[in-house]
Amino acid sequence: MSSPDKDGERIWLMSEVKEITPQQWIDSFILGTAQFGMDYGITNKTGRLALHDSKSILIEAHKVGIRTLDTAVSYGESEKVLGNILSETRLSFDIITKIDGRQPIRTLTEQLEQSFRNLCVPRVSVLMVHNFEGILRKEVIDLMANLKEMGLIGKIGVSVYYPHQVEKILAADIGCGVVQMPYNVLDRRFDSFLPRLRSVGIEVHARSVFLQGLLLVDENSLDAKFRRLDASLRAINDLSRKNNIPKNALLLNYVMARTWPGKVVIGVSSVKEFRDNVRVHEYWGDCLKVVDSLNGLSLEDESLLIPSNWASL
Secondary structure, three states, rough: OOEEEEEEOOOOOOOOOOOOOOHHHHHOEEEHHHHHOOOOOOOOOOOOOOHHHHHHHHHHHHHHOOOEEOOOOOOOHHHHHHHHHHHHHHOOOOOEEOOOOOHHHHHHHHHHHHHHHHHOOOOOOOOOOOOEEHHHHHHHHHHHHHHHHHEEEEEEEOOOOOOHHHHHHHHHOOOEEEEEEEOOOOOOOHHHHHHHHOOOEEEEEEEOOOOHHHHHHHHHHOOOHHHHHHHHHHHHHHHOOOOOOOOOHHHHHHHHHHHHHOOOEOOOOOHHHHHHHHHHHHHHHHHHHHHHHHHHOOOOHHHOOOHHHHHHH
């Protein structure tokens, strides 16, 4: 059964998702590829992945049944790396890529043409606007609608950072089919929108599950500017140790349960890390038993929740 959280919102757990199968879990996993083309993540000590490591991760992902990759024009060489590997290996994936909708339409069109060339694909499953303001521009809406009508893209999407942006998406007639949002055990600002998005058929893609790796850090190793998170990280670490659940399993299954039947975007920096994240479904039942202990960790401080704000801490 479901139960209300402290704000009265339903927790989409238990009866709704307790029967999730390993295959359903895998089908909800989107492999993020920012690390394939650039240095990414606050805890990333190795920088951009070497080509052979990126190739190994893609082969492993395909082997276990993951079929969706997330990239963007702004992710350095990620699109080009993906295109080269997919051309060489002949592996088939659905591709999500993102554009900067603030650019002039001619620039956007040229950018998209280059993306298709880099990715070596005739179409993408989702084309997202990376900067929210762009999705509200009529010329961008018209461009994406035309691309969809031509069969060059499957769905139109947008990446958001703030709840008020989702409100505007729901109020606008722009044909949006996917909203990608940050969501993790600390960041539940979008909770009230999940049922509404589901009800109108908009697919939710949760990102920042580990908050760029910050939530996996031991509180004793925390950078001084994040000291306000000491108590939260200690609570996560304590739950992990007491219940014998790896932290990545605790955090990832939590998001999967809260946002179901949406999808979750996870980036990795090695094959081992990828395998560790795929295996967390083994802890699904154990995680549901302690989910109430995690619900109270949510924060409202956007200076901590949004990585682009960290520079000002």
